[in-house]
Amino acid sequence: DQQVKQNSPSLSVQEGRISILNCDYTNSMFDYFLWYKKYPAEGPTFLISISSIKDKNEDGRFTVFLNKSAKHLSLHIVPSQPGDSAVYFCAASRPYSGAGSYQLTFGKGTKLSVIP
Amino acid sequence: DTGVSQNPRHKITKRGQNVTFRCDPISEHNRLYWYRQTLGQGPEFLTYFQNEAQLEKSRLLSDRFSAERPKGSFSTLEIQRTEQGDSAMYLCASSLAGRDYEQYFGPGTRLTVT
Numbered sequence: 001d002q003q004v005k006q007n008s009p010s011l012s013v014q015e016g017r018i019s020i021l022n023c024d025y026t027n028s029m030f031d032y033f034l035w036y037k038k039y040p041a042e043g044p045t046f047l048i049s050i051s052s053i054k055d056k057n058e059d060g061r062f063t064v065f066l067n068k069s070a071k072h073l074s075l076h077i078v079p080s081q082p083g084d085s086a087v088y089f090c091a092a093s094r095p096y097s098g099a100g101s102y103q104l105t106f107g108k109g110t111k112l113s114v115i116p
Numbered sequence: 117d118t119g120v121s122q123n124p125r126h127k128i129t130k131r132g133q134n135v136t137f138r139c140d141p142i143s144e145h146n147r148l149y150w151y152r153q154t155l156g157q158g159p160e161f162l163t164y165f166q167n168e169a170q171l172e173k174s175r176l177l178s179d180r181f182s183a184e185r186p187k188g189s190f191s192t193l194e195i196q197r198t199e200q201g202d203s204a205m206y207l208c209a210s211s212l213a214g215r216d217y218e219q220y221f222g223p224g225t226r227l228t229v230t
Contacts, residue, residue, distance in 0.1 A: 034218070042223050043122075043221035045221070049217060104151075104217075
């Protein structure tokens with residue numbers, strides 16, 4: 001049972017355009033969401049996060065939107081750059097309540113290719 | 117470099133052998149996590165330490181797996197009697213108390229069991 005789903009395995013975008021990566025979750029207990037970027041042969045790198053009490057968080061070219069009622073979040077990258085080409089993972093966490101706390105639950109990732 | 121480090125980066129072993137991996141977290145981080153990632157999947161949680169105490173273990177962590185963090189600093193993950201299904205990337209992450217959701221990952225150890 002996959003609690004965090006990234007339904008698009010890959011996405012190609014022209015340099016300078018917007019990249020939109022999507023993520024859906026099923027567990028309503030999740031209260032914090034994160035995006036990680038991963039290059040080959042490296043570990044995931046933390047990119048941006050959002051608490052469930054917000055619907056938007058922005059950091060430079062990266063914006064994460066959260067729609068709690070739809071259990072959906074998205075990552076917008078504007079403008080996209082060739083260096084953004086990587087696998088992007090959506091992750092979710094629950095508030096501390098004993099078992100299962102602090103662990104991140106990841107989606108399968110979306111491979112973004114930004115074409116020059 | 118003050119990031120999370122892992123050693124070795126690659127390990128090839130024969131089925132049935134024991135292997136041990138090491139993780140050095142970011143120095144001021146008191147929480148340390150182990151995850152496993154297989155091809156085409158996202159990282160999956162294995163276990164987590166707060167200082168030297170192992171507080172949680174996933175059902176993915178069979179009896180052949182053991183993790184330690186003896187002095188609350190570095191951690192080791194040992195796999196006994198390796199099986200081909202253990203082949204994966206083993207990732208370590210650490211976080212600062214109070215910012216536990218933001219976990220910082222090391223480069224991983226890629227294990228291949230032949």
